[in-house]
Amino acid sequence: MTDSKRSLWLIEKLYNNRSLTLEEYECLVSERNDEAAELLRAYADRVRREIYGTDIFIRGLIEIGNVCKNDCLYCGIRKSNASCERYRLSDEEILHCAVEGYGLGFRTFVLQGGEDAYFTDDRLCSIISQIKERFPDCAVTLSLGERSRESYERLFRAGADRYLLRHETADREHYERLHPEGMSFDNRMKSLAVLKEIGFQVGCGFMVGSPFQTPLTLAKDLKFIEEFSPDMCGIGPFIPHRQTPFGEKAAGTVEETCYLLSIIRLIKPNILLPSTTALGTVNPVGREMGIKAGANVIMPNLSPVSVRKKYELYENKICTGEESAQCIECLKKRMEGIGYTVVCDRGDIKK
Ligand code: SAM
Numbered sequence: 507m508t509d510s511k512r513s514l515w516l517i518e519k520l521y522n523n524r525s526l527t528l529e530e531y532e533c534l535v536s537e538r539n540d541e542a543a544e545l546l547r548a549y550a551d552r553v554r555r556e557i558y559g560t561d562i563f564i565r566g567l568i569e570i571g572n573v574c575k576n577d578c579l580y581c582g583i584r585k586s587n588a589s590c591e592r593y594r595l596s597d598e599e600i601l602h603c604a605v606e607g608y609g610l611g612f613r614t615f616v617l618q619g620g621e622d623a624y625f626t627d628d629r630l631c632s633i634i635s636q637i638k639e640r641f642p643d644c645a646v647t648l649s650l651g652e653r654s655r656e657s658y659e660r661l662f663r664a665g666a667d668r669y670l671l672r673h674e675t676a677d678r679e680h681y682e683r684l685h686p687e688g689m690s691f692d693n694r695m696k697s698l699a700v701l702k703e704i705g706f707q708v709g710c711g712f713m714v715g716s717p718f719q720t721p722l723t724l725a726k727d728l729k730f731i732e733e734f735s736p737d738m739c740g741i742g743p744f745i746p747h748r749q750t751p752f753g754e755k756a757a758g759t760v761e762e763t764c765y766l767l768s769i770i771r772l773i774k775p776n777i778l779l780p781s782t783t784a785l786g787t788v789n790p791v792g793r794e795m796g797i798k799a800g801a802n803v804i805m806p807n808l809s810p811v812s813v814r815k816k817y818e819l820y821e822n823k824i825c826t827g828e829e830s831a832q833c834i835e836c837l838k839k840r841m842e843g844i845g846y847t848v849v850c851d852r853g854d855i856k857k
């Protein structure tokens with residue numbers, strides 16, 4: 507079989523079985539070509555439409571702080587970046603973002619930030635319960651890194667519904683090349699399992715084109731997604747940040763990200779899959795391309811404009827100057843322009 511024939515055969519198999527072997531995933535990733543990408547896109551769009559129609563769910567992203575005790579080698583807000591201007595939002599500021607977001611039609615709020623001891627369980631539980639009391643029809647998603655089981659349990663009891671924790675890579679050696687000593691692959695994976703056990707809707711994910719990534723490490727990511735069966739999966743291109751050890755590395759591409767989005771949609775047809783801001787940063791119509799490839803979520807920024815530039819995970823991040831209302835209007839038009847509709851809904855996974 508030629509490479510191109512083999513990819514098409516693998517796509518048919520994935521479409522029918524929702525599963526491939528590790529070797530088959532590796533082959534599908536390494537033999538990416540235009541014909542395969544188009545077939546994947548068409549299948550991914552079909553299965554997504556069968557479940558979610560043309561609905562696009564929105565999540566209001568509130569970047570609660572950029573102080574972090576970790577030193578991930580790729581990340582612009584890593585603790586060693588002395589030129590990063592640090593901030594923390596107050597409880598009132600966070601609540602104010604949610605109030606503004608609710609008025610704009612958001613029914614999910616994502617609280618994201620670095621791993622920062624300032625955000626204690628007590629503080630977070632109080633913020634979560636205030637949001638849930640005021641907006642009982644909304645979901646609260648957390649994306650605050652690794653915490654203890656006890657902490658996750660308290661946050662869940664306070665009303666948090668979902669937790670996003672990208673696994674970053676399902677290959678131990680690759681994980682160790684992306685993170686400093688002291689950060690543990692096992693703990694990352696354990697945290698995801700614990701979150702699921704507790705009852706959170708859980709999201710994993712990884713960067714596309716991260717340094718030292720190979721078709722085999724990507725195949726392991728895909729196999730992990732198939733087996734872990736997360737409710738959400740965040741993938742976006744790696745984008746270098748000058749003030750990090752990976753400042754000179756190449757960025758990931760829109761094409762490969764879209765290809766992987768389509769594969770993930772076929773592995774788990776009902777998954778909630780964001781078309782990320784990073785995708786819109788590497789290409790002006792990257793988010794539209796992500797949606798067409800099978801994504802069904804977008805996460806506009808609800809953070810106060812005064813801090814948006816400071817939450818700089820990577821360079822040239824888009825939407826750092828606009829007010830939240832402008833951002834959502836712009837995205838609604840962009841989605842309508844390609845035949846999809848932003849809906850005012852919590853956007854839970856359809857089982
Ligand atoms: N601290 C939390 C955590 O570790 O999950 C949440 C914040 S962390 C900045 C969110 C995600 O940003 C990471 O999981 C990583 O995949 C992504 N990220 C960090 N640096 C990036 C870069 N240079 N390019 C693209 N994505 C990046």
Ligand code: FES
Pocket residue numbers: 574575576577578581582583584585619620621
């Ligand atoms: Fe902590 Fe990136 S190193 S959020």
